[in-house]
Amino acid sequence: xxxxxQRVFHAGRLVSRxxxxxxxxxxxxxxxxxxxxxxxxxxSDLLDIEAEILRELWVSPVKGAEHFTKYLPRLVAxxxxxxxxxxxxxxxxxxxFSDFVxxxxxxxxxxxxxxxxxxxxxxxxxFEILSWLQRNGVVHGGVLPMHIMYWPDIYSHGGMLxxxxxxxxxxxxxxxxxxxxxxEAWYPSGMLGERPPMPADDTIMLVRCMIKVLxxxxxxxxxxxxxYNDEPDKDPKPLFELLQSVLTKTGIPRFPNTDDFxxxxxxxxxxxxxxKKFIPFTMPAGFRGR
Numbered sequence: 366x367x368x369x370x371q372r373v374f375h376a377g378r379l380v381s382r383x384x385x386x387x388x389x390x391x392x393x394x395x396x397x398x399x400x401x402x403x404x405x406x407x408x409s410d411l412l413d414i415e416a417e418i419l420r421e422l423w424v425s426p427v428k429g430a431e432h433f434t435k436y437l438p439r440l441v442a443x444x445x446x447x448x449x450x451x452x453x454x455x456x457x458x459x460x461x462f463s464d465f466v467x468x469x470x471x472x473x474x475x476x477x478x479x480x481x482x483x484x485x486x487x488x489x490x491x492f493e494i495l496s497w498l499q500r501n502g503v504v505h506g507g508v509l510p511m512h513i514m515y516w517p518d519i520y521s522h523g524g525m526l527x528x529x530x531x532x533x534x535x536x537x538x539x540x541x542x543x544x545x546x547x548x549e550a551w552y553p554s555g556m557l558g559e560r561p562p563m564p565a566d567d568t569i570m571l572v573r574c575m576i577k578v579l580x581x582x583x584x585x586x587x588x589x590x591x592x593y594n595d596e597p598d599k600d601p602k603p604l605f606e607l608l609q610s611v612l613t614k615t616g617i618p619r620f621p622n623t624d625d626f627x628x629x630x631x632x633x634x635x636x637x638x639x640x641k642k643f644i645p646f647t648m649p650a651g652f653r654g655r
Contacts, residue, residue, distance in 0.1 A: 413451060489627070576612075
């Protein structure tokens, strides 16, 4: 496990409480960061997993690292409290954490769902980073709404994949180290303790998130009529059927990894909507993100 420094960081405002960690604002040499503190000493190994994976990815020799590390938190330091609980100090790879909102927050702001065109760019940001992760031999293992972050800027579509405590290395066939309570049904069959996570698992979990972006049921894949009728001159049914296919056993063998699915998703998107087009996305006025 990684050695932890003795550097002192001061916890500011409590940002949120998770199943295993508490999150506080902090500062590291003038850079706004998040102080992630494990709730119980016995779970400190979860932050060790996160620290090891992030350190490896930030020095990755795999093509695209300069671009894709912007989608990751950056480990500023790993330290610990006097009682032995592990602490990770994390900065955003691009911008600062307060710039981002989670997909969970987006669901709250848009309970009836977003336009399919918004879903397309949101999906692509995460398909891209998951594809790169898998080329690094890593499965994230927790592609869930609270871990998917977006930067709702009218000039760009930034994103970040958060919480690396459940990440595993494909070659080591490691089982999922932790799950998120309340989301058990979002995990693909067999992933919770029965077998090691596979690249296709990240794809399936992200597709569930995108189905919900459209106002649909993330478990069955069922979508509301308004998603199909968002643009009367477009027929998104082939694109939606592609998403729905990976939630069934028949769709998984076609796409053993996220990159295979990403290529087909982009091909289908072009078939439905034509060339890529930037669609600004903003949160409702007065909404406060993280």
